[in-house]
Amino acid sequence: MRPSGPFRWAAESDAGKVRPENEDTFFANPEIGLFVVSDGMGGHRGGAIASGIITDDLPVMIENALDRLKVGATRTIMSLLRRTIAEQSRQLQLEGTSETGFQDMGATLAVALLRKKRCFIANVGDSRAYRLRAGRFAQLTRDHSVVSELVERGRIRPEDALDHDASGQLTRYIGMEKKVHSHVRSFTLKKADRILLCTDGLTDMVGDRDIAGILKAEADPQAVCKSLVAAANRAGGHDNSTALLVDWV
Numbered sequence: 077m078r079p080s081g082p083f084r085w086a087a088e089s090d091a092g093k094v095r096p097e098n099e100d101t102f103f104a105n106p107e108i109g110l111f112v113v114s115d116g117m118g119g120h121r122g123g124a125i126a127s128g129i130i131t132d133d134l135p136v137m138i139e140n141a142l143d144r145l146k147v148g149a150t151r152t153i154m155s156l157l158r159r160t161i162a163e164q165s166r167q168l169q170l171e172g173t174s175e176t177g178f179q180d181m182g183a184t185l186a187v188a189l190l191r192k193k194r195c196f197i198a199n200v201g202d203s204r205a206y207r208l209r210a211g212r213f214a215q216l217t218r219d220h221s222v223v224s225e226l227v228e229r230g231r232i233r234p235e236d237a238l239d240h241d242a243s244g245q246l247t248r249y250i251g252m253e254k255k256v257h258s259h260v261r262s263f264t265l266k267k268a269d270r271i272l273l274c275t276d277g278l279t280d281m282v283g284d285r286d287i288a289g290i291l292k293a294e295a296d297p298q299a300v301c302k303s304l305v306a307a308a309n310r311a312g313g314h315d316n317s318t319a320l321l322v323d324w325v
Contacts, residue, residue: 083190085111087320088301092277093313099123100275100318103131108142109190113320114183115203115275117249122178126168130250134164138189140263150194154260161185161250161258165200168251175229182251185258186217186273188322195271195324198260201249204279205265206287208270213288216271218259220248227274246277269324274304277315281308297321 085106091098098115101124114130116123137160145152172181182280184201197205200218202224207216218224222245226232248256278287286307294300301319307319 083109083322083324084297085320085322086297086301086316088298088305089318090305090309090313090316093309095316097124098316099127100277101127101131102273102296102318102320103135104320105135105139107141109272110138111185111188111190111271111273111320111322113203113273113275113318114250115181115201115316116245117184117251117279119182122172122181124185125178126172126181126251129168129171130164130185133167134185134187135158136162138187142191148191150262153189153191153196154262157187157189157196157260158258160278161187161198162202162256165252165256166252169253172251174196182249184246184275186275187249188271190258190265190282190324193265194262194296195269196262197271198258198259199248200256200258201246202270202276202279204274206272206274206284208272208291209266209268210286211292213284213291215284216261220259221246231291245319260315263323271322271324272304273318273320273322275316275318277313277317278319280315281311281313281317291321297323 103112114127116127141156143316184203186203187198197216202219205216290303304319
């Protein structure tokens with residue numbers, strides 16, 4: 077547990093039971109209230125490099141853009157996040173085509189920015205953000221994946237998504253050739269809000285109901301994160317899993 081200001085945060089990341097390397101990375105800067113989780117793609121080394129580039133570079137880009145803001149209106153900050161994430165994606169795509177890069181490397185992204193009692197959430201791919209508020213658990217992000225689109229169109233049932241042939245196929249990710257459009261939203265923080273950022277290595281192994289149960293049962297943020305990752309590994313640990321929790325106190 078790392079208390080700082082009006083919130084506490086903690087994180088846990090693990091390679092799981094199958095993958096030889098952990099391609100997930102996370103970043104936290106409680107001083108400016110910025111938290112990032114990323115899941116690398118494109119092979120073991122390329123994936124780890126991709127997510128590492130994002131958690132190294134994107135926070136600096138966001139912080140610099142915030143410093144240049146003259147007006148910190150909600151709509152302005154949401155636009156800032158969209159522009160900055162799109163620029164990060166373009167830079168990673170260029171890196172992937174360079175001599176030192178790895179072909180087709182990319183990464184998913186989930187961001188939480190806490191600013192003046194407001195939370196801004198952004199994501200690309202299937203890394204997610206959730207909120208537990210007054211006992212109600214809700215997904216704040218939108219999955220950019222083939223199966224998610226099939227569910228939205230009513231072509232398949234939600235319970236069939238994990239076993240579908242297109243499972244794991246993303247429609248958007250950081251580093252893609254086309255300009256990336258992130259999903260961004262914001263809301264006013266309320267006392268005792270819990271914000272969870274996580275990768276699909278957790279959500280593919282542990283259902284929303286069980287994730288919510290752990291958040292409700294554990295008070296300490298670090299204990300929550302450890303319990304979530306342990307649950308993913310008990311369920312098979314087929315992928316790297318990362319959980320980052322922010323408690324607005």
